[in-house]
Amino acid sequence: MTALKLKPIFRLQWEPAQNAHVLLYPEGMVKLNQSAGEILKRCDGTRHIDTLIAELQEAFNAPDLGDEVRLFVAEAHRRGWLESQT
Amino acid sequence: MSDTSEIAPPLWLLAELTYRCPLHCAFCYNPVNYTDHSSELTTDEWLGVFRQARALGAAQLGFSGGEPLLRDDLEVLVGEARKLGFYTNLITSGVGLTEKRLGDMKAAGLDHIQLSFQDSTQELNDFLSSTRTFDLKNRVAKSIKAHDFPMVLNCVLHRYNLPHVDKIIDMALAMGAEYLELANTQYYGWAHANRAQLMPTAEQLKEAEAVVERYRSEIGDRCKIYFVVPDYFENRPKRCMNGWGSVFLGISPDGAALPCHTARSLPGLTFPNVKQRSIREIWYDSDAFNRFRGFGWMKEPCRSCEEKTIDAGGCRCQAYLLTGDPANADPVCDKSPHHEAVINVVRKAAIEREPDEHPIMFRNDSNSRRLAASRDGRGPDHHSVADLAGVRK
Numbered sequence: 001m002t003a004l005k006l007k008p009i010f011r012l013q014w015e016p017a018q019n020a021h022v023l024l025y026p027e028g029m030v031k032l033n034q035s036a037g038e039i040l041k042r043c044d045g046t047r048h049i050d051t052l053i054a055e056l057q058e059a060f061n062a063p064d065l066g067d068e069v070r071l072f073v074a075e076a077h078r079r080g081w082l083e084s085q086t
Numbered sequence: 087m088s089d090t091s092e093i094a095p096p097l098w099l100l101a102e103l104t105y106r107c108p109l110h111c112a113f114c115y116n117p118v119n120y121t122d123h124s125s126e127l128t129t130d131e132w133l134g135v136f137r138q139a140r141a142l143g144a145a146q147l148g149f150s151g152g153e154p155l156l157r158d159d160l161e162v163l164v165g166e167a168r169k170l171g172f173y174t175n176l177i178t179s180g181v182g183l184t185e186k187r188l189g190d191m192k193a194a195g196l197d198h199i200q201l202s203f204q205d206s207t208q209e210l211n212d213f214l215s216s217t218r219t220f221d222l223k224n225r226v227a228k229s230i231k232a233h234d235f236p237m238v239l240n241c242v243l244h245r246y247n248l249p250h251v252d253k254i255i256d257m258a259l260a261m262g263a264e265y266l267e268l269a270n271t272q273y274y275g276w277a278h279a280n281r282a283q284l285m286p287t288a289e290q291l292k293e294a295e296a297v298v299e300r301y302r303s304e305i306g307d308r309c310k311i312y313f314v315v316p317d318y319f320e321n322r323p324k325r326c327m328n329g330w331g332s333v334f335l336g337i338s339p340d341g342a343a344l345p346c347h348t349a350r351s352l353p354g355l356t357f358p359n360v361k362q363r364s365i366r367e368i369w370y371d372s373d374a375f376n377r378f379r380g381f382g383w384m385k386e387p388c389r390s391c392e393e394k395t396i397d398a399g400g401c402r403c404q405a406y407l408l409t410g411d412p413a414n415a416d417p418v419c420d421k422s423p424h425h426e427a428v429i430n431v432v433r434k435a436a437i438e439r440e441p442d443e444h445p446i447m448f449r450n451d452s453n454s455r456r457l458a459a460s461r462d463g464r465g466p467d468h469h470s471v472a473d474l475a476g477v478r479k
Contacts (some may be wrong), residue, residue, distance in 0.1 A: 009236040009264055011173055011197065016094055017143025024173035025240050026265060027199040029097060029145055080307045 002054060002075065004046035005083045012040050023081065039072055043082060049073060093142035093379070096335040096369055099172075100347070101132060103160070104152040104339050111204065112447040114244050115278035116152065117350045125340045129159040131361065135337055139170050140170045144335065147172035152339065155182035161190045161393055162326050168195030175200060177240075180226035181219060188233045189377050199230050200238040200267075204452045206253035210246060215446040238264040243294065244271045244284035245435070251294040255301050266309055268298065270316040274348040274403055276449045280310065283411035283446050285435035285443055287372030291319060304463035305450070318428050318465060321391070323400025323416035330378035334368060343368045348403045352412050374435040378413070385413055385422045 005011060009046050011024045014037075032040065038059075042052050052068050056062075058085040067071030100252065105120040106229055117123070127135070132434035147167050154160055155178055167174050176191065177200045177233065204211040208220035230237050239258045241247070251268065258266040270291070273281045298313045317324060327334045336344040341355040343417045344350060344363075347479070358372040369375055375402065377383060383393055390397045399405075400416020408417045410425045 005126075008234075013145070013171065013173075015143065015145060022145060024145060024197075026236060027146060027148065027175055029173075053289070072103065080310065084307075 002083070003045050003048055004043040006040065006043050006081060010081055012037075027059055035068065036072060039069055040076070040081070043076075045083075089248045091413045093370055094332065095354070096139060096365075097144055097333040098146045098148070098335070099136070099144040099147045100150055100334070100336040101135070101154075101163070102150050102152065102336065102338045103132070103154045103157045103163070106156045107152045107179070107449070108156075108217065109153070109179050109219065110243075110450045111276070112214055112216075112280045112446045113244065113271045114449040114450055115272070115275040115277065115347055116191060117348075118275055118279055118449075119454060121454040122458050123304045123338065123340045123342070123350075126157075127337075127339065127341050127360070128161060131341065132159075132163055135360050135365060136163070136167050136170055136172070139335060140172060142369065145173060145311070147179055148175045148220065150177040150188065151182060154178050161187070163193050164191055164196050165194035167196070167459070173197050173326065174409075179215075179219065181217075182227045183229070185229060188235075189227055192233050192235070196235070198236045198238065200240050201227055201230065202240045202242070203254070204242065205247040206250050206257045210250070211357050214446075216247065216450070217410075224261075227263075231262045235265045237261070238265040238267060241271060242269050242271055245286045245290065246284075248286050248290040248294045251297045252301070256310065257297070258311075259305065263309055266311045268294075268311065268313045270314055272409070273318070274351065276307060276447070278407060279349070280446055281431065282435070285318070286429065287436045288319060288372070288432065291315060291347065316414075316467075317401070317418045320418050323397045323404070323418040325397050326401035326404075326416070329398040331369070331375040331378075332379070333359065335365070343372070345378070346401075346403065349374075351403055352406050383413055385415070386425075386442070387419075388415045428468040 007023055013022055013024060015022050018031055021032045021041065023032060023040065038056060039052065042055065045053070049070065053066050056069060058063050073082070102128055105116055105123065130246070138356070149160065149164065154176060154296055164174055164176070174195065174197045176196055176198070180201050197276065203223055204214040211220040211223070212218050239261065241254050243251070244269060254268070255266060271277050271284050277284060297315060298311055302311055330345050336347055338344060338350065341360045343360060349355070352479060355374050355377060357374050360366045383426070384394065384399055388394050400418060402412045404418065405414045405416050406412040408427050414424065415422040417428050419425065
């Protein structure tokens with residue numbers, strides 16, 4: 001399993017005007033909800049999914065985020081935001 | 087000051103740095119009378135625009151034109167924009183994109199380059215842009231990837247190159263483009279003046295779309311292919327600019343602020359200039375940006391239409407060009423009493439297959455001056471298309 005990483009064409013950024021994280025890409029932008037923002041900002045090539053889940057559960061003091069995170073990461077892959085897993 | 091609470095801030099800032107361009111594309115969306123607007127904002131004036139727009143919430147910034155590389159302060163503008171937090175897009179023909187400039191813009195933080203091609207073949211590329219640029223564009227595409235920029239290849243489609251769509255996709259794949267935009271010509275500006283020559287047939291579009299579908303299923307997410315069908319072949323209008331004054335703020339070379347790329351063709355509107363008014367005033371308070379905002383301006387059949395929230399009435403420029411009144415429904419909609427005008431254009435294109443009947447009018451200064459001098463050059467269909475053929479002689 002490889003570490004989760006945003007493709008270089010995307011940039012994750014906090015936008016005060018929208019009070020949200022957004023994903024920027026050529027001539028486009030996706031506004032992210034809070035959990036999507038928290039997950040994607042950790043997809044920086046240093047964590048596997050299990051580490052990421054453990055970290056979020058710790059940070060938000062919520063014991064069972066596993067399913068939600070896996071579902072979102074699958075969706076992020078489907079949308080082509082993350083580097084392909086090998 | 088109007089109540090700004092209901093108006094969302096601009097998100098997409100397009101900086102048309104110059105109308106100057108080394109290419110002379112027959113489908114350019116720049117105003118046909120661009121020679122009437124030859125002054126350009128200074129570096130500091132542009133930086134002021136960027137700071138103000140960013141403070142309001144704009145996150146995407148496109149550097150376009152004309153050819154933005156003709157501004158020798160482009161690297162400075164890109165660097166400052168990137169520092170402000172914009173995602174920076176360079177929209178270019180590639181002419182003038184040297185190794186040095188690529189390296190400098192990489193250092194300045196440029197995020198992405200969109201490179202335009204006219205066709206997969208040298209003959210057609212060079213003919214349609216009225217230049218000899220195909221080999222150069224090929225070299226530039228290699229350099230862009232060598233500098234590790236994300237690259238979007240953009241190819242405008244029409245009657246002449248639709249049969250080459252497979253070759254165009256092959257070319258994009260070979261060049262390593264992340265996205266390929268196959269943008270069918272929309273008929274504004276110079277494309278409107280050349281509409282009879284460029285309009286494809288429904289069969290050509292259907293075949294090209296099938297080719298695109300086949301490639302999509304074969305190549306996976308290696309390259310994302312967009313295929314935009316021209317409005318004239320639809321029954322419902324596009325949600326043009328996501329609604330007037332909704333997300334898009336265009337600044338033309340001389341500082342005029344536009345709610346859409348081609349709004350300059352519309353009569354009866356005075357576009358505020360960034361040299362006189364702040365971006366905040368322009369976006370929230372100016373007559374031009376409020377004129378077609380929301381639904382209050384609509385006439386029938388839009389006003390009582392349950393679909394008005396979906397398409398926001400379509401495109402104001404198309405309504406003007408095809409019906410003479412920008413407040414009418416976009417006649418692409420089959421609920422419009424003017425829809426017949428669109429059908430007739432498409433029908434005519436299917437019958438008249440002689441491409442050389444009227445010469446193509448390339449975008450250049452002398453054609454622009456002639457069109458600017460003739461009121462018809464900017465006017466709607468019912469007194470322009472026939473006359474334009476005469477203007478060319």
